Amino acid sequence: MxxxxxxxxxxxxxxxxxxxxxxxxxxxxxxxxxxxxxxxxxxxxxxxxxxxxxxxxxxxxxxxxxxxxxxxxxxxxxxxxxxxxxxxxxxxxxxxxxxxxxxxxxxxxxxxxxxxxxxxxxxxxxxxxxxxxxxxxxxxxxxxxxxxxxxxxxxxxxxxxxxAHEYTLGNMKFAVSVLPEDRALNEYYRKVSELRAKNQKTLPVTLKNEREINLFLRTEDVDLINVINKETNLQHPEERFAWLRAKKDNF
Missing domain, CATH: 3.60.15.10 (Ribonuclease Z/Hydroxyacylglutathione hydrolase-like)
Structure with a gap:
């Protein structure tokens, strides 16, 4: 195919x-x-x-x-x-x-x-x-x-x-703003920035890739939980998912 x-x-x-x-x-x-x-x-x-x-x-x-x-x-x-x-x-x-x-x-x-x-x-x-x-x-x-x-x-x-959309660059810019010290996020942000600077596509991607760089799939991640806990104490992953979505809406 x-x-x-x-x-x-x-x-x-x-x-x-x-x-x-x-x-x-x-x-x-x-x-x-x-x-x-x-x-x-x-x-x-x-x-x-x-x-x-x-x-x-x-x-x-x-x-x-x-x-x-x-x-x-x-x-x-x-x-x-x-x-x-x-x-x-x-x-x-x-x-x-x-x-x-x-x-x-x-x-x-x-x-x-x-x-x-x-x-x-x-x-x-x-x-x-x-x-x-x-x-x-x-x-x-x-x-x-x-x-x-x-x-x-x-x-x-x-x-x-x-x-269905070429949103990767903006998404990674947001991700790095949430976890600025995360190596995987920073490396992928650089890679995506280079691709888009040449007007090249960032899609498709593998699910393995997304599990590493997509914060919405990392709601059990200790580093992310620590960042969220500086602002509020959320016990459930879906609450942390909602926190991320709200942050992205206002980013």
Whole structure:
């Protein structure tokens, strides 16, 4: 399988998984133009579209894609029924595309109906987990997002994280502000800064990488707990997760 990220808008990625026969799966097409251009250049034939949630920068291109490819199946959560979804999927469902079986699990937080699609090694997680960070809580709660992160964190180390935005540099700048002496954070911040200075992508990443540099996956980390305890005494990891999200919102 071939994994491709197609830039869209200012910082979105539309993910495309294709096989050697040119059949492909498209994830979160927020706009049609860049993906149609890539389809023509690569001679792809779309088999399916995955939608992780209802926000327009993830679904805005579906209508035009379906006009050109009327047989394409669009899988998405219930909240995307009026966004072009032709088959609603939910926690516990599986979907067979390109010879891969994708498991669907609910990851509320960013939106209430947000879902992820997973077929090892690929995780399409939309706006739930970003490299070095997590999605903003537009509809859900920090507790819900923490539970969603627990589901992702249960996956294998070598899971390939395909998130939908190039937010890594800002996330790492925040992480270093919280733990300025952390060697792993500082090294990754330097690496990401160099990549972005050359306008190079920081995605996809492995879950192993995220476990080292994503503070939202490190809520049991002693150094992080010590920093939080200087301000407040939080006993539970989901409370520390909420503390981090609040700090990031105001960063």
């Amino acid at each position: 071939n994994l491709n990220s197609i830039p869209a808008f200012q910082d979105n990625y539309i993910w495309v998984l294709s096989n050697d026969d040119g059949r492909c799966l498209i994830v979160d097409p927020g706009e049609a133009a860049p993906i149609l251009k890539a389809i023509d250049e690569n001679h792809w034939q779309p088999d399916a579209i995955f939608l992780t949630h209802h926000h327009n920068d993830h679904v805005g291109g579906v209508k035009e894609l379906r006009e050109r490819f009327p047989d394409v199946v669009v899988y998405g959560p219930a909240e995307t029924q009026n966004k072009g979804t032709t088959q609603v999927v939910a926690e516990g469902d599986t979907v067979a595309v390109l010879g891969h079986e994708f498991s669907i699990f609910a990851t509320p937080g960013h939106t209430l109906g947000h879902i992820c699609f997973f077929s090892f090694p690929y995780l399409f997680c939309g706006d739930t987990l970003f490299s070095g960070g997590c999605g903003r809580l537009f509809e859900g709660t920090a507790s819900q997002m923490y539970q969603s992160f627990c589901k992702i964190n249960a996956l294998p180390d070598d899971t390939i994280i395909c998130c």
